[in-house]
Amino acid sequence: MEKIIVRGGRQLSGTVRIEGAKNAVLPVIAASILASKGKSKIYDVPALADVYTINEVLRNLNIDVNYENGAIDVDATKALKTEAPFEYVRKMRASFLVMGPLLARVGHARIALPGGCAIGSRPIDQHLKGFEAMGAKVEIGNGFIEAKVEDKLVGNKIYLDFPSVGATENIMMAASMAEGTTIIENAAEEPEIVCLATYLNSMGAKVRGAGTGTIRIEGVKELTGAEHTIIPDRIEAGTFMVAAAISKGNVLLENVEPEHLRPLISKLNEMGVIIIEESDGIRVIGPEKLKSVDLKTMPHPGFPTDMQAQMMALLLRAEGTSVITETVFENRFMHVEEFRRMNGNIKIEGRAAIVSGPNELQGAEVSATDLRAGAALVVAGLVADGYTRVTELKHIDRGYVDFAGKLKALGADVERIYEAQENELENLEAPAPLKMDPNFA
Numbered sequence: 102m103e104k105i106i107v108r109g110g111r112q113l114s115g116t117v118r119i120e121g122a123k124n125a126v127l128p129v130i131a132a133s134i135l136a137s138k139g140k141s142k143i144y145d146v147p148a149l150a151d152v153y154t155i156n157e158v159l160r161n162l163n164i165d166v167n168y169e170n171g172a173i174d175v176d177a178t179k180a181l182k183t184e185a186p187f188e189y190v191r192k193m194r195a196s197f198l199v200m201g202p203l204l205a206r207v208g209h210a211r212i213a214l215p216g217g218c219a220i221g222s223r224p225i226d227q228h229l230k231g232f233e234a235m236g237a238k239v240e241i242g243n244g245f246i247e248a249k250v251e252d253k254l255v256g257n258k259i260y261l262d263f264p265s266v267g268a269t270e271n272i273m274m275a276a277s278m279a280e281g282t283t284i285i286e287n288a289a290e291e292p293e294i295v296c297l298a299t300y301l302n303s304m305g306a307k308v309r310g311a312g313t314g315t316i317r318i319e320g321v322k323e324l325t326g327a328e329h330t331i332i333p334d335r336i337e338a339g340t341f342m343v344a345a346a347i348s349k350g351n352v353l354l355e356n357v358e359p360e361h362l363r364p365l366i367s368k369l370n371e372m373g374v375i376i377i378e379e380s381d382g383i384r385v386i387g388p389e390k391l392k393s394v395d396l397k398t399m400p401h402p403g404f405p406t407d408m409q410a411q412m413m414a415l416l417l418r419a420e421g422t423s424v425i426t427e428t429v430f431e432n433r434f435m436h437v438e439e440f441r442r443m444n445g446n447i448k449i450e451g452r453a454a455i456v457s458g459p460n461e462l463q464g465a466e467v468s469a470t471d472l473r474a475g476a477a478l479v480v481a482g483l484v485a486d487g488y489t490r491v492t493e494l495k496h497i498d499r500g501y502v503d504f505a506g507k508l509k510a511l512g513a514d515v516e517r518i519y520e521a522q523e524n525e526l527e528n529l530e531a532p533a534p535l536k537m538d539p540n541f542a
């Protein structure tokens with residue numbers, strides 16, 4: 102078993118380059134299924150476990166995918182298979198994003214039913230409501246969801262009960278090749294939706310209004326492979342901003358889009374963190390004392406749920422009481438129990454976590470209960486007394502490229518090790534980066 106071991110007390114300084122966004126690249130790779138002509142080339146692809154998983158899903162559909170030097174070539178021009186087994190959907194829910202493109206291109210998809218996970222039950226009813234409104238027949242049985250279209254999907258007006266990111270993306274992809282026009286109302290407005298729409302449009306689709314609550318898609322007969330660059334990862338960026346702030350550090354983040362970070366920047370400013378937009382990135386300077394704030398997670402442009410755990414780490418160090426309300430996922434406080442092991446004073450009342458600070462955090466053995474929780478525990482370890490040992494790194498590897506290595510390069514006292522090496526802690530070598538063959542999950 103691997104662990105990240107961090108010893109608190111170092112201020113972070115230097116420069117970190119932010120990767121392409123996980124949550125943008127996954128739907129873009131899924132959308133490349135739509136190209137019956139030409140190849141796609143996708144740039145700034147992060148070397149994440151989730152990327153290997155979606156690549157493998159596509160290969161199983163008889164699509165050629167080659168990942169080299171941070172770019173992916175996709176050739177989806179051969180006859181497609183239409184089944185995504187549980188093995189992939191279990192690893193990553195975003196595998197379900199292949200349903201929209203498959204329905205549009207070949208009128209059939211059979212995808213294992215995504216299960217619940219550590220952050221909530223995560224139903225897919227809004228995706229299915231969209232496909233059914235466009236004429237698909239959906240059946241659920243034996244752990245699979247099977248959808249079929251008799252002839253072609255037909256455009257329709259679809260009102261989402263909640264601005265679901267995944268449902269907006271899946272419906273947008275399906276509608277790109279449907280007959281007639283589809284209008285998605287109460288659509289998600291996240292920057293990753295805009296990234297997907299830009300790619301679809303460069304393939305020949307007609308998507309308008311992405312980034313607003315109403316998206317209008319005029320279906321076209323055929324889409325062609327295209328080149329596309331993935332937007333910077335606002336959540337990886339946010340995690341390093343919090344790491345800089347908590348350690349009273351001074352860190353420059355390169356390859357960031359400040360507009361995508363507004364909700365986070367404004368909260369960090371309220372807490373007393375200094376953030377300077379420079380020509381080559383964003384500089385974050387942590388103050389001597391952090392102020393408490395309240396925050397509520399919301400769909401974009403509200404405060405992102407994917408930054409909630411990291412902000413909890415930071416608020417543990419702030420003076421006074423902060424209330425964090427989680428409105429997006431019903432069970433995204435699993436990290437609270439882990440923070441308590443580190444001496445964090447947090448109470449849960451329904452959907453709110455009440456954080457009383459400042460806390461003198463103590464190193465402890467903790468478990469990454471999900472991807473952002475894992476990153477947040479490592480970040481808390483940066484200022485804890487003694488050693489914090491974080492296990493269940495498979496979650497962190499889904500969304501962060503060499504997280505420990507990047508923190509170490511900024512001056513953190515951190516190692517990624519195999520359990521057997523733990524006794525040699527004093528003489529540790531640099532942690533090996535994620536060991537994976539980029540072309541196999």
Ligand SMILES: CC(=O)N[C@H]1[C@@H](OP(=O)(O)OP(=O)(O)OC[C@H]2O[C@@H](n3ccc(=O)[nH]c3=O)[C@H](O)[C@@H]2O)O[C@H](CO)[C@@H](O)[C@@H]1O
Pocket residue numbers: 123124125127194195221222223224225226227228229263264265266267268289406407429430431
């Ligand atoms: C790969 C990816 O992009 N993942 C992100 C995406 O997940 P994902 O696309 O799964 O998140 P959604 O926006 O769909 O989910 C938000 C809420 O809507 C509910 N819901 C969703 C779909 C549905 O059909 N029915 C339903 O009830 C979910 O249970 C959840 O409570 O957006 C989330 C919210 O910003 C982020 O935390 C994830 O990091």
Ligand SMILES: C=C(OP(=O)(O)O)C(=O)O
Pocket residue numbers: 124194195220407472473500
């Ligand atoms: C919840 C997340 O991702 P996913 O939707 O892929 O589980 C996340 O990125 O924090």
